[in-house]
Each structure stands twice: as structure tokens, then as C-alpha cells.
Amino acid sequence: MLPPDRRTRKRLATRQGISDAATRLFIERGFDNVTVDEIAEAADVGRMTVFNHFPRKEDMFFDRDEEGRETLRNALRYRDASVAPIEALRLLARRAASEDPLYIHFSSETQGFVETIEKSPALIARARGIRDELAQVVMVALAESVGQEVTDPDAQLAANLLLATWTVAFVRAHRTYRESRDPGKAKSVFLALIERGSSGLEAAMAGTPYAQATIQKTAAPNRVPKKREKNSR
Amino acid sequence: MLPPDRRTRKRLATRQGISDAATRLFIERGFDNVTVDEIAEAADVGRMTVFNHFPRKEDMFFDRDEEGRETLRNALRYRDASVAPIEALRLLARRAASEDPLYIHFSSETQGFVETIEKSPALIARARGIRDELAQVVMVALAESVGQEVTDPDAQLAANLLLATWTVAFVRAHRTYRESRDPGKAKSVFLALIERGSSGLEAAMAGTPYAQATIQKTAAPNRVPKKREKNSR
DNA sequence: CACCAATTATGTACTAAGTATATAAATCTG
DNA sequence: CAGATTTATATACTTAGTACATAATTGGTG
Numbered sequence: 001m002l003p004p005d006r007r008t009r010k011r012l013a014t015r016q017g018i019s020d021a022a023t024r025l026f027i028e029r030g031f032d033n034v035t036v037d038e039i040a041e042a043a044d045v046g047r048m049t050v051f052n053h054f055p056r057k058e059d060m061f062f063d064r065d066e067e068g069r070e071t072l073r074n075a076l077r078y079r080d081a082s083v084a085p086i087e088a089l090r091l092l093a094r095r096a097a098s099e100d101p102l103y104i105h106f107s108s109e110t111q112g113f114v115e116t117i118e119k120s121p122a123l124i125a126r127a128r129g130i131r132d133e134l135a136q137v138v139m140v141a142l143a144e145s146v147g148q149e150v151t152d153p154d155a156q157l158a159a160n161l162l163l164a165t166w167t168v169a170f171v172r173a174h175r176t177y178r179e180s181r182d183p184g185k186a187k188s189v190f191l192a193l194i195e196r197g198s199s200g201l202e203a204a205m206a207g208t209p210y211a212q213a214t215i216q217k218t219a220a221p222n223r224v225p226k227k228r229e230k231n232s233r
Numbered sequence: 234m235l236p237p238d239r240r241t242r243k244r245l246a247t248r249q250g251i252s253d254a255a256t257r258l259f260i261e262r263g264f265d266n267v268t269v270d271e272i273a274e275a276a277d278v279g280r281m282t283v284f285n286h287f288p289r290k291e292d293m294f295f296d297r298d299e300e301g302r303e304t305l306r307n308a309l310r311y312r313d314a315s316v317a318p319i320e321a322l323r324l325l326a327r328r329a330a331s332e333d334p335l336y337i338h339f340s341s342e343t344q345g346f347v348e349t350i351e352k353s354p355a356l357i358a359r360a361r362g363i364r365d366e367l368a369q370v371v372m373v374a375l376a377e378s379v380g381q382e383v384t385d386p387d388a389q390l391a392a393n394l395l396l397a398t399w400t401v402a403f404v405r406a407h408r409t410y411r412e413s414r415d416p417g418k419a420k421s422v423f424l425a426l427i428e429r430g431s432s433g434l435e436a437a438m439a440g441t442p443y444a445q446a447t448i449q450k451t452a453a454p455n456r457v458p459k460k461r462e463k464n465s466r
Numbered sequence: 467c468a469c470c471a472a473t474t475a476t477g478t479a480c481t482a483a484g485t486a487t488a489t490a491a492a493t494c495t496g
Numbered sequence: 497c498a499g500a501t502t503t504a505t506a507t508a509c510t511t512a513g514t515a516c517a518t519a520a521t522t523g524g525t526g
Contacts, residue, residue, distance in 0.1 A: 007493050011503070035482065046505040051484070128361040157401045157426055161433060164397040165390065172386045193390055200394060200437025204429050240522055244474070268511065279476040284513070 015053045015063075018043040022060035027112045031061065031120035058126035061116070065130050068103065069137045076141040081215040085145045086205055089138070089162055090198040093169075097190050104190065106173065106183040114174045135163040146209035154208050161204060165197025248286045251276040255293035260345045264294065264353035291359035294349070298363050301336065302370045309374040314448040318378045319438055322371070322395055323431040326402075330423050337423065339406065339416040347407045368396040379442035387441050394437060398430025 021042040025034045036057060040047040054060045071092070079088035096104045117123045138159035143150045173190035177183060205211040254276040258267045269290060273280040287293045304325070312321035329337045350356040371392035376383045406423035410416060438444040 005494085007502070010492085014504085036484090037482085048506070049504050052504070055484085057483070125358050125362060128365065129358060132361065153401070153405045153422065153426060154429070156405065157398065157430055160397040160401050161394055161430065164393040168386070168390045168393050172389065189386065193386060196387070196437050197390055197394065199439075200433040200435075202433075203436030204433025206432075238523085240473070243521085247475085269513090270511085281477070282475050285475070288513085290512070 014043075014045060014049065018045060018050055018053055019060050019063045022054075022057075026061055026120075027116050031057075031116060031123050056126075058122055061123060062126055062130060065133070068130075068134060072134060072137050073141050076138075076145045079145075082213050084213045085142050085210045086158060086162075086198070086201055087211075087213070089201075090194070093166065093194045093198070094191065097187050097194070104170065104173070106177040106186040108181075111174070111178060115178075131163050131167055135159040138162055142210055148209065154205065154210065158201060158205050158208075158210055161197070161201045165194060165201065169193035169197065247276075247278060247282065251278060251283055251286055252293050252296045255287075255290075259294055259353075260349050264290075264349060264356050289359075291355055294356060295359060295363060298366070301363075301367060304334075305367060305370050306374050309371075309378045312378075315446050317446045318375050318443045319391060319395075319431070319434055320444075320446070323427070323434075326399065326427045326431070327424065330420050330427070337403065337406070339410040339419040341414075344407070344411060348411075364396050364400055368392040371395055375443055381442065387438065387443065391434060391438050391441075391443055394430070394434045398427065398434065402426035402430065 018039065022034070022039045025039060025042060036050055037047055039060065040050045043050070050060075054063075072089075075088050075092040076085055079085070083091070117127055135156075136159070139152075139155045140150045142148075142158055143152045143155040148155060169190045172193060173186040176189045177186035180186070202211055251272065255267070255272045258272060258275060269283055270280055272293065273283050276283070283293075287296070305322075308321050308325040309318055312318070316324070350360055368389075369392070372385075372388045373383050375381075375391055376385045376388040381388060402423045405426060406419045409422045410419035413419070435444055
């Protein structure tokens, strides 16, 4: 998985250097008070090199969003067959809160990130964009997971309800941490909102395939037949 | 209600002239292919006058968002006491689809607006921002309507679930209209998604004051429908 | 009416993000 | 090593948005 290529290695090193310098400056002085020229200077590269790696200034701050996409896709793709798609997402959120990955870690360190976002209109806007991009990923993954059209309206609704829930949970948990400096309290706020939102999502998707496991958990008299028809539509 | 002041009248006229010229140009040529200088030229005002009335270019396109806020606030503030807050919002959506106000009208005219938005990253971003601002309004109005703190996490969750639902319903309905040119079909897609999302929201808020009417509708096990109910369905 | 204060329109100058394009430098491949 | 490709960089440009100053208009007051 490591890049064997020297060219690739150097490119990634340059990219990382820019991102590191930029992020440090952003947290120190605020996103809107740092110019691209200063970033280029701090990273010791030319200004055009910066835009070469990051089309927008905001991308230097949010440079790990692809991981989030992968996590979401995998949660749906490799879920246990006895778990309904939306249930898999609920479990993912619970796991995320327990295992403390980068995104949902409550500490003074991550607090800097969150505060930097909240202080900058541009970063807030980009965060909204990423939220919607994640919803898009969830929509596609949901539809795929039950063999629906990738633009199924129910999948889109489910994905957006989910991301709305997660966003609120994330924001409120971080606010709780900021006000109490108690990671446990923040975590419980996070989980409480996740549970509320998840039960709402489950109710919204009642009757759709997204709420049903591929293999029924409870011993049912007859199995639900596969829904793959050749010449439907 | 009409402004008796000549100064005010002139200011609003100037503003409207700019907004009209800008919107026309945006729809004709696309938001990103129109410069502020061109708008100023078309509206026959100085460039600084444009920024005087509209801090951002996007505001010339979305210049009616305050009405949406008012509608939301009023729906919660002046609802019947026998209707739970989130129920009032469901009714508002239904009414909006029936009464065809500006926002949810499916026609070739509104289609131009929607397409202009969808073709411009800047307008999409601003639409996201407005969505979140509306969610903020709903959150505050919800909390007020039950006498909670205006930052109640449940209210925030409810508001964001609601706006997620409405956004998806709006977007999907317009897509349906675009593909079928059938306003009735678009409307039914809209309503179906609203119902799905609303029942999800109701489930999520079960047990909170947002799902309960101020005055209980039923004291007895049987429902006692009001006789002079105007809003039948 | 004449004068003053406040508001609105506008001009000039500037900052900074992002784009277009060309070129140089590093790296890979045969 | 030579040629092709990718990456870094320089220069020049466009455009949104801001800061600040000034002019024009309007409302109010003696």
C-alpha cells in the first residue's frame, strides 16, 4: 500500500508539508487571516504549487474527507447479512463514539479544529458541502446495498436524515465538551442524539428495504425471496 | 405597511432594479458567467451601489429568504393549540404543496431558477447556507413554542431532520418535474417524501414536548374531531 | 425657503483567491 | 543516456469583496 514510487512519495510529501503548514497557521491565526502566499512561504514552496495540490484554500484544512467516505461505504458493504442497512449505520456511529477515531474524539486538541471551523464562514460552508457529499456517498451505498437504483428517493431521504443526525450530534457533543471539558459527558450527548435520530430514521424507512436485513434475524417461516428480476422496469 | 417615505421607496426601487437585472442575467447566462460590473451596468447603477444593497453576489439571487423564515415562525407561533409543533410543520408542508406558493411551484418558470442554482457551485453553497439558517429559525421557534431553552438539542435535531426532509422533497420533486413536465406527479413525489420524513421526525421526537399538543386533543380513548376544523386533509 | 444632518449613491484604490499559460526541473522508461 | 511525463514554479490576469473618501439626495427645523 505504501507508494514505491519516488515521484509519488515526493508529491505526497509536498502535499503533506503544505497541509501541515496551512493547518497550523489556520488554527493559530484563523482561516481568514492567513493568505495563500503565507502558506506557500511557510511550506517553502511556490504559490502555484499550493493551488496545484489544493484547488481551494479550504481543502488544505479538510484534507482527510476521503477516509470518511471509505468508512461509510465499508460499513454498508461489509455489514453482517443479518443487519439492516440503516442498522449498520447506527452501529457505525456507536462504534465511532467508542473507538474514538479522529472525527469524534473529544479533546483539547480536536477542540482547536472545531473552533477554527466555527470561527470561519468559509470553513463552515465547506463543512456543509462535505456533509452533503457524505450524504451522497451514503445514498449510493444504501441503494447499492439493496440493489436499488442509485438515485432512489428513499435512499436520498435516508442518507440526508442520517447526516443531519450525525451533524447535530457532532456539533452538540463538541459544544458539551467545550463547556464541560468532560469527554464522557460529550460522548453521552453524542450517543443520545444518535439514538434519537436513528430511531427517527428507522421509522421513516419502515417498509423499505433499507430497514430490513438481507437474512432475517428471527426465524421466519419462509424466507424472503431475492428481488432480482431480469426484465422488470 | 407600504413605505410612505420617498427615501425608502427609492432605496427599495434601486435594490429591486439590481436584483431584477442580476436574476435575469444569472438565468440567461449562468451565475458564474456574470460579473458584478455587468450587473451594475445592466441596472444602471454604480458598482459600489450593488455591494451596498447586496453584500454578496449570491444575495441578489436569493433575495426573498426572509419570507421563508417568517412563514416558518408563523406556522409555529400561530398554530392551533390542539396541534403539536412538529405536526404544525407537517401541515405547513402540505399546505405549501397545495397552495403553490413561490417556493414549491412546479412550472417551466421556476425550473429556470432551480436549474440556475444547480449549475452554479456558488449558488448551491448559498442554498445550503440558507437551509441551515432556516433550520436555526425552526430550532428557535420550536423551543419557544414549548418554552424550552432556545438551544435545546432535541429542537436542533428536529429542525435539522425537518429541513433535510424538505430539501430532499424539494429537490426530488423538481427533478421529477424536469423529467416529466407533470406538476401533479412532482407534487405527489413531494408529498410522499414529506410524509415519510415527517413520520420519521415524529418518531424521533416521541416523548418530547415537540410531539405533543399544548391542549390535548383527546381526553378520552376516542378521538373527538373538532367540528369547525378548516384544515381538513 | 434655507440650512444642516442623515442617508444613499458612487468613485478610487486596494487585497486576495483563483485561473491561464508558459517554462523549468525532476523523475520515469526504454 | 534520450525522450516523454509529471511536478514545481513564475508571470500575468480576472474578479469578488473591502476600505475609505466624496458627492448627491432627502428629511427635518428654524
